[in-house]
Amino acid sequence: MTEKSRRKPRQARAQATVEAILEATFQLLEESGLTKLTTNRIAERAGVSIGTLYQYFSDREAILFALSQRQSDNVRKKITELVLENPETSAVRAIIRALMNGPTGSHQTRLILSDALFRSGGSDVMSRQHFAFLDSVSGQLSFDFPHGREAAFILTHTVVQLLRAAAAEPELDLNPEVLEDELVHLLESYIENLTSRFAPAKS
Amino acid sequence: MTEKSRRKPRQARAQATVEAILEATFQLLEESGLTKLTTNRIAERAGVSIGTLYQYFSDREAILFALSQRQSDNVRKKITELVLENPETSAVRAIIRALMNGPTGSHQTRLILSDALFRSGGSDVMSRQHFAFLDSVSGQLSFDFPHGREAAFILTHTVVQLLRAAAAEPELDLNPEVLEDELVHLLESYIENLTSRFAPAKS
Amino acid sequence: MTEKSRRKPRQARAQATVEAILEATFQLLEESGLTKLTTNRIAERAGVSIGTLYQYFSDREAILFALSQRQSDNVRKKITELVLENPETSAVRAIIRALMNGPTGSHQTRLILSDALFRSGGSDVMSRQHFAFLDSVSGQLSFDFPHGREAAFILTHTVVQLLRAAAAEPELDLNPEVLEDELVHLLESYIENLTSRFAPAKS
Amino acid sequence: MTEKSRRKPRQARAQATVEAILEATFQLLEESGLTKLTTNRIAERAGVSIGTLYQYFSDREAILFALSQRQSDNVRKKITELVLENPETSAVRAIIRALMNGPTGSHQTRLILSDALFRSGGSDVMSRQHFAFLDSVSGQLSFDFPHGREAAFILTHTVVQLLRAAAAEPELDLNPEVLEDELVHLLESYIENLTSRFAPAKS
DNA sequence: GATGAATGAGAGTTCATTCAT
DNA sequence: CATGAATGAACTCTCATTCAT
Incomplete structure (x- = not known):
């Protein structure tokens, strides 16, 4: 480990x-x-x-791990890139787009590597992505809220896990652009919900 | 296959x-x-x-598959049970509760079985849960919306995948009740979002 | 056994x-x-x-054995049949023809059954064919000769074994009629040779 | 294959x-x-x-195949050896002698290896022996004849197959020297027969 | 540093055969 | 007589890993 x-x-x-x-x-x-x-x-x-x-x-696992880290680094780079290039795009969309387009390889390969990352670095590495994501989003939240750990978990994992599921079920043949849109809606409406609960209107 | x-x-x-x-x-x-x-x-x-x-x-896989189908059947039974027992509870919460409490066994075991289900019956079996879920929720939507396939995918997979992730990372030590609450918020705010987009106020 | x-x-x-x-x-x-x-x-x-x-x-072997006996019975029947139908045909040709056309089934199957016969009844059953053959041919020889056992072995086994080999190498794609002719030549020239050695011209 | x-x-x-x-x-x-x-x-x-x-x-078969190839190589060496040592001996007898004495091992073992050669290299390897044999004999034929393929098949396979059969039925207890003699007669009378049919006296 | 021959526990799997029902 | 569930010894073959060269 x-x-x-x-x-x-x-x-x-x-x-x-x-x-x-x-x-x-x-x-x-x-x-x-x-x-x-x-x-x-x-x-x-x-x-x-x-x-x-x-x-x-x-061992064999270490190779998979290294490869998955690489994919994960790619994603992070992509996020930075996207945010810098399109400052108008919402952070949420930028991140989702990066997660969708960052990793190369077939669905299956992505799935395997994502699982390798999961297994070997549950805490170590995944959290890096976890917190990177949180940092990016936190600008939009700009407040502390209770239930923080669970909400943060949801914010950081929803997209990754859904993309993993989509990759595992290619026969659903989901439209990437539409999926991106819906994921943005999913996250943004949740963020809004969080906001309304813990940071009631300032007006 | x-x-x-x-x-x-x-x-x-x-x-x-x-x-x-x-x-x-x-x-x-x-x-x-x-x-x-x-x-x-x-x-x-x-x-x-x-x-x-x-x-x-x-082969070995077939055994895992059979076992996972059992778990999956349990969940479905639990959903029906819960909905019948607590008609006041929102369908979304009932389903989430069933998914969290239905399967017996440790986190690890659940994870393994859920993966087995994934692998072997990706389309066949998972979709049964998929549509069972959709049916339950559809009462709340009561309208057709475009982007149906992607939105449906999100509705049916988000909770399962997030619970899977939570099971895979026990060191996060998430509070089940809080997690349940947040998942309900996540889904319900997305449903609301869908509603507002595709079924604008009738007034 | x-x-x-x-x-x-x-x-x-x-x-x-x-x-x-x-x-x-x-x-x-x-x-x-x-x-x-x-x-x-x-x-x-x-x-x-x-x-x-x-x-x-x-046991399994007994089944193969019974089946091969059947094939072998077929051959014997065929020999009798052919001899009765075409009394003019030389006995040697009749037998060869029977061995070629008697058994049904693919080359491979014939091979397998012939081997089963070999294994299980080396002495018991094969000799029945052996002696049936000898009896048929003996009319043409009509004398005792030394080296009897080895010569008899050759007379009785050559055709069967060559047909077995031909069956095992279908890619040689031998012409059945030509093969029949050549086998007749092979055996008849050997019989003649035997005759000239052990039953010198009566003239 | x-x-x-x-x-x-x-x-x-x-x-x-x-x-x-x-x-x-x-x-x-x-x-x-x-x-x-x-x-x-x-x-x-x-x-x-x-x-x-x-x-x-x-796999297991590959081992048997390699071993049988060895035996087969031995035979070829033995043929060359015998022909060189006893130029007076007829080619046919030399080859038969080599086939009888070349391979080491019990009858059963020879049988098994010969079958392995058959199975795996039916065309590839067996034909090498096939043509080696033909080359050796061709000196005696020194003419082309129709029915070439079938006659060649008989020339190359008769001895091997009969020795195989003899090995499979040790209870016949054939005398090796007598058998050798008879095999020589068998082949030589066939060769003579071929000659008389296709290369009639030049006189 | 690099090589690749050697390892061997143990995995999955088959199939002729028995015998209680 | 017929059934078919159960048996389990035996088999082939894989693969992560080590270590002498």
């Missing part, structure tokens, strides 16, 4: 090795899913020996 | 065997989680031979 | 059961080969319970 | 491992036959782990 990576790759060659391993993992996930993903196959695809792989990652 | 159950138990003895297998599976899940759950252990705990187990279930 | 069948079916119904089992076995062999042939599947296809199956056959 | 060997052994150690596996397989075949031959037993006898075995052979 705690210390996952073994050797911190300082040299360029090592960095490239790590890169190759993660890229190979991603490709294999896309091609044949989690059950076919074995450390040996990853090493082979990455063009390194299985021994080398284990010099950079303590 | 394919054909999951093998032999249809005609004799009473066979029915009891299936029962024993599912009960054993549940116990083992509670005790030691998914990774320790092997077909041999299940058979042993159930007091049947491994061969017998394979006469009724095509 | 010795006593294979359990209950001798005297009643018509029992006879029909045995029939059904053998027919089912044949069908399954044709459809999916030996490895997929299980006693349970045979019983199912025959429309009897597995218990019933075991009342008529001591 | 598909891809049989997995890892190509690059290091000397690996080569030795493959060797040990094949040797172990041969020993076990000799000792207890095909039905008792399991991959686990092979690995144990070879002194390697079951995992190692599966790094070099995709």
Whole structure:
């Protein structure tokens, strides 16, 4: 759970090795899913020996974890990007858009990586996203409210979990733009509800 | 996806065997989680031979699936029950309460079973809950709205997915009653939002 | 090895059961080969319970054996038939023709049944064919010769084994009529050779 | 048919491992036959782990196939050897002698390996022997004849198949030298017959 | 640092056969 | 006679991981 990576790759060659391993993992996930993903196959695809792989990652889970962190970093970058580019767009929409478009890969792959993130860093990492989200939204709330932990949980998890569910059920064939709209409505009406309950009209 | 159950138990003895297998599976899940759950252990705990187990279930997944369907049936029963007992309670709250209290077992177990349901019956079974939920809520909507598929998806999946997430992160230690309240707020404010958008005041 | 069948079916119904089992076995062999042939599947296809199956056959091998005996009986019948119908045809050709056209079923099935006959009755049953063949041919030889056992072995086994090989290599796509001709040449030239060695010209 | 060997052994150690596996397989075949031959037993006898075995052979069949190829190579070597050593001996006799004495192991083992060769490489490998045989004999024929494919089939398969049958029926207790003689007669009289039909006297 | 041969516990699964009903 | 639920030894095969080279 705690210390996952073994050797911190300082040299360029090592960095490239790590890169190759993660890229190979991603490709294999896309091609044949989690059950076919074995450390040996990853090493082979990455063009390194299985021994080398284990010099950079303590176990299979660590690889998935690293890859999922990457996706998650992408999302964060995307959020910042979007907010800077379209200052007029609401923060909520920016975040939702980032969550929808940030991660690359098929639905299945996203799902797998999101679960890996879940498993390994429940507290560590997920909370980073958690709080990043909260920070972004907090501008709109600008007050403290009771039930804070549960409400915060809802604010931070609703979109991620619904996108996960949508990814898991591709046969529903939901329209991304419409879904984005509805998610914005869902969150914004909840925020409004929170506001009306805990920060009654100042007028 | 394919054909999951093998032999249809005609004799009473066979029915009891299936029962024993599912009960054993549940116990083992509670005790030691998914990774320790092997077909041999299940058979042993159930007091049947491994061969017998394979006469009724095509593989390990099929057992999990059957068990999860059971849980899901329980939830549906609970919903009906609650609605009948407390007609005054809003349908939304009744359903949320059922989803929270219906399934027995630890958080982990619920999570595992919910995932099994997801995997195997994504469309088949999950949608039953989906539409059961919709039916219950539809009284409150009493109108058709565009964006129906996406909105319906949100209505039916939000609570389940958030409870799943909460189960996966027990360290957040959310207060169930407060969470229930907030989920009700979340959904009800979204329903209100839908109403205001698509069924403007008749006056 | 010795006593294979359990209950001798005297009643018509029992006879029909045995029939059904053998027919089912044949069908399954044709459809999916030996490895997929299980006693349970045979019983199912025959429309009897597995218990019933075991009342008529001591084990799986016994079923194959009975079926192969049937094929072998067919061949014998065919030989008699052909000899009676075409008295002008040489005995050798008649036998070869019977061996080629007697057994029904695909190449693979013939192969399997021929092997079953081999295994179970190496001495018992195969020799029946063996001696039947010899008897038919002996008219042409009409003398005793040394090396009798080895020569007889060759006379009785060559055609069967070559047809077996031809069945096992369908990709050679041999022409049946030409093959028949060549087999006749093969055997007849050998018989002539035997004659010239051991029964020098009477003139 | 598909891809049989997995890892190509690059290091000397690996080569030795493959060797040990094949040797172990041969020993076990000799000792207890095909039905008792399991991959686990092979690995144990070879002194390697079951995992190692599966790094070099995709399944049990692949091991049998490799072993049978070895036998087949031995035979070819033996043929060359015999022809070189005894140029006076007819090619036919040399080949028959090689087929009888080339392969080591009991009758049963030979039978099993010959069947394995049949199954897996029906066309690929068997034909190598096929054509090797033909080449050797062709000196004696020195002409083209119609019915080539069927006659060639007979020339190349008769001896192998009869020896197979003889191996399968040890209770016949045929005398090897006499059998060799008779096989020579069988083939040579057929060759003569072919000659007289297709290359009539040049006079 | 890199390699890749070796490991081996243990997973899922099959199927001929028995025997209580 | 027929049934079919139950058996369980035995099998094949996988894969994360180690460690001598």
